[in-house]
């Protein structure tokens with residue numbers, strides 16, 4: 001959903017300070033409970049904190065997920081402080097010795113090892129750890145928003161080196177493999193990938209002495225910013241996963257859990273027509289909401305004060321920009337809008353994931369946005 005529910009619109013119109021991120025925690029809790037229900041009896045559900053590590057979001061998700069995936073020492077410390085009891089999996093490239101030590105001190109349950117060198121340092125440390133080896137498998141996928149190839153994980157040669165190290169290192173236990181290979185896939189494409197990962201992983205793990213393997217299939221469940229009402233088909237996904245009673249499957253989505261439950265609310269500061277093109281300059285910018293720039297899309301939005309802006313009902317293609325001194329500071333290009341006026345309020349939807357926390361906050365030193373968590377009445 002991109003348009004805010006009615007109760008939120010009223011609260012957004014009453015916001016005293018703009019821009020503001022508004023999170024619907026009730027809606028988020030319901031969404032994740034529904035995902036949990038759809039996956040019942042299937043894979044474990046971890047939340048990828050990188051999508052949005054806001055403490056209120058983490059606390060809302062916690063009762064409905066099996067654990068949290070973190071990708072840095074910073075995320076690890078933050079999640080452990082916010083959710084002292086959570087099961088945590090720690091992945092991500094370039095882990096430092098300090099981060100590996102922190103993993104042990106903060107009770108990380110699974111370490112996703114990214115390279116032979118990382119494993120060798122773990123082996124040398126003599127700290128016990130349960131590891132999944134992150135595999136970089138060359139399975140072609142079509143339609144992915146992002147292919148996680150390049151530096152992530154290891155090819156079969158590097159995996160074999162790791163298996164040899166693990167055989168000689170009793171304080172490290174090989175539990176399985178991790179394979180987050182692509183992002184933005186629908187359920188059939190994800191299932192196709194899951195089947196190929198499993199077909200490769202099970203014989204490989206058995207050959208390396210793992211009796212009850214774990215396969216982490218990563219995240220990347222599709223979120224369609226052009227069709228905010230569409231949803232990843234979690235039921236079909238759970239039903240289609242390979243059935244192996246002795247195998248624990250795990251998924252770690254981020255975007256598909258939180259994207260729908262955040263809005264970036266702001267106001268029109270200025271309107272102008274330049275060389276025949278209409279622009280609305282908004283308070284804030286993509287230093288608060290970088291998502292449309294990184295994804296190359298128009299961020300879906302709702303005009304909260306649209307009813308009284310245009311008596312004719314006509315729309316005018318308008319480009320919505322922020323306050324930054326760069327032509328890249330664009331939320332939406334040539335979007336059909338009633339004629340906007342300074343003071344009109346706009347709520348950008350699907351801003352609950354990879355939004356504030358991936359943005360370059362301090363460019364131009366504008367104030368940071370406010371955060372609001374209105375409860376349903």
Ligand SMILES: Cc1ncc(COP(=O)(O)O)c(C=O)c1O
Pocket residue numbers: 048051069091092180183184218219220221252253254255256
């Ligand atoms: C290893 C890993 N797991 C999980 C995720 C979460 O992906 P998404 O938010 O697309 O579900 C990512 C995202 O990049 C990732 O790199």
